[in-house]
Amino acid sequence: MMNLLMELQALVGRELRKWVRSPFLLFMTMVQPVIWMGLFGKAFNLTAILNISDDVLAQLPPYITSQLGEAFNSIMASLLGASGLDYFTYMSVGMLSIVVLFTSMSTGMSVAWDRRLGFLNKLLAAPIKRGTIIFSKVLSSVIRSVVQALMVMAISIAFGARYSLSSPISLPAALASLFLLSLGLSSLFVSLGVRLKSWESQMAVMNLLNLPLMFASNALYPIRMMPSWLQSIASVNPISYAVDAVRQSLLYGPAADPSKLLLDLGAVAVFAAAFTAIGVLIADRGLRRG
C-alpha cells in the first residue's frame, strides 16, 4: 500500500509538474474552449430567433404579446431545459464537458510520447505495478480536467453566462459529474494510447471519436432539435448525461429536476466504472511484454 502511494505520488507528481510548467500549453488548451464559446455561443444565438422587435410588439394587442411570450417561453423551456436561458449560458456549460474531453484526449496522446521517448520502458523496467502506470495517467488527467473545467467556468461567467444554483450541493454535484466523465474518458483514451502503438494511428482514432462525441451530444445543441437517428446516438453518449447533470445543478435553479440529476449522475458513474475497468484490463494486457 505504501509502495503504491509512492509510485502514484512520483508519477502523478511528474504529470502535474509538467502541466503547470508549460504555461503555453495550458494557455492553448484554454484558448480553444474560449474560442468555441465566442464563436458558437455568441454567434449561433438560438434564443435570438424568438426575439420580436419592439416596433412590431407595440402594434400587437397586449393579450397576443402575453400569449406569444408564454408560447416562446415554453418552446425555450422544452429546448434548453428551462425558460429564461440564453444560448451562450446554455452552451458554455456544455463546454465544461468538452474541456474534459479535450484534456482526456491529450492525456491519451502523452502515452504515445512516453513510449516514443523511452520513458515507458523505464517504468516497465522498474518494480512498479503495471496498473499504476495507467492509473497515474488517468488520475492526473482527472485533476487537470476538473481544474481546467473550473477555469472555463470562470471565463464563461466573465463573458456573461448566468448560472443559477439550485441547492447547496449543486456545485459538488456538477464537479462530481465532470470528475466521473473525466475518469471514464481518460481511461478510454489512455487505454487507446497503450494499445495503439503508433502516434499516427492514435491521432486518426482520436480524431474519429472527437467529433461524434462532441456534436452528437447536448453540449452545443438541444438534443430535441436533432433528427431521430442522431438523437439515439446522443442519448447513449456519456457526454450528454454529464452535460445535463451540470445544467441541472448549475443552470436551471428552481426548475431543476433532482430525479433527472440523479439519473444523469448514475449514468455517468456507470460509464466511468465500465471504462475504468475495461481500460485497466486492456492497458494491462497492452503493457505486458512482447
Next chain:
Amino acid sequence: MIVTEGLVKTFGKLVAVDGVSFTVNDGELFGFLGPNGAGKTTTINILTTLMRPTSGRALVGGYDVVSEAEKVRRIVGLVPQDITVDDDLTGWENLMLQAGLYHIPRSEARRRAAEVLELVGLSDAAGRRVETYSGGMRKRLELAAGLLHDPEILFLDEPTLGLDVQTRAAIWEYITRLRRELGMTVFLTTHYMDEADSLCERVAIIDRGKIRALGTPSDLKASLGGSIIDLEIVNGGSADVMSILGRVDAVRRVSLADGVYRLSVDNGEEGLPAILENLLRSGVRVSRVVMRKPTLDEVFLEYTGRKLRDETGSWEEAFRQRMIVRRMRT
C-alpha cells in the same frame, strides 16, 4: 550474476537473438560487443524483463527473468540507450521520481540522490531543469538515475553513443569508478571496440544474434597471435613470397590484400628479424614494415569475417534490421 542458456528472440521472421549463452560473474564488468542490429539491445531488454525470450532461459541475480520478473526488476538498474530523463523536471526532481519508482523512502532518497549526483559530477546542476542540460549531462543524469536504488547489477545500453570524445572519456571514468568503489556488476553494450577493450574485464562478440567469441580482451587479442606485421614488397613481389613467409616458424597466418602482406606473428619483436632475413635471402626486398599489437577490431574481423566499422555493404541491412526490431519492440 547473470546466466543465460540458449536465449532466442524472434520478431516474425527476423531472429534478433539466436541461441545466446553466457555467464557474467559477480562484480564483473562485462561487455557485449557488436555492430548495430546484432541483438545487443534485445538481449538487454530480455535481461531487464522488458521482453520475454521466445525460448531459452535467463537468470539475473539468481531470479528467472520470466517467472520472477518482479524480483529481477528490484535488483537491476537500467540506463537505456535513449535519454529518458524528463526535460520539464530538474535533475533533482528526476531522481526523486526515480526514487518513487523504486520505493525509496524520502530521507534515504535525498541522501542517495546527493551521492549519485556527486559521483557523476552534477551536484551543481541538480536544481536546473534538464532542458538546459547538454547531451553529456543528460546521459550522466540518466546514469545517476540508474544508480539511485543501488542496484546489484547495472545494465548500460550503449552508454557513450552519440557523445563527443571528452564526454565519452568522462563516462568511462564514472563506470570504472562504479566498479572500483561499489563493486557493482556491470553489463554494457557498445559498438566501440576501444571502449570495450579499455573498460571491460570480459567481452562477448555478438553478430547477427550469435555469440562469436567470448573472453578477456587480452586473451581474445592473443588468440590472434602476439603481433600483426604489415609488409610491402618492392616491385609488387612474386608468387613465392607467401610460401617464404609461411616457412618462418614465428608466422601463424599470412594474408594478402591491396599489395600488403598481413602476418599474424606470435612474438613480433623476435620474429621480425627472422622474417626479414628469410625474405632478403630469397632476394625479396621489403619497402615498408609496420608492426603493431592486434586490437579488438582485428578480433572482430577474425571471428565474424567482416569489419565492424565501414561495413558499407551491410550498413543498410543492419539499419533495416534495427528498425524492424525497434518497431516490433514498441
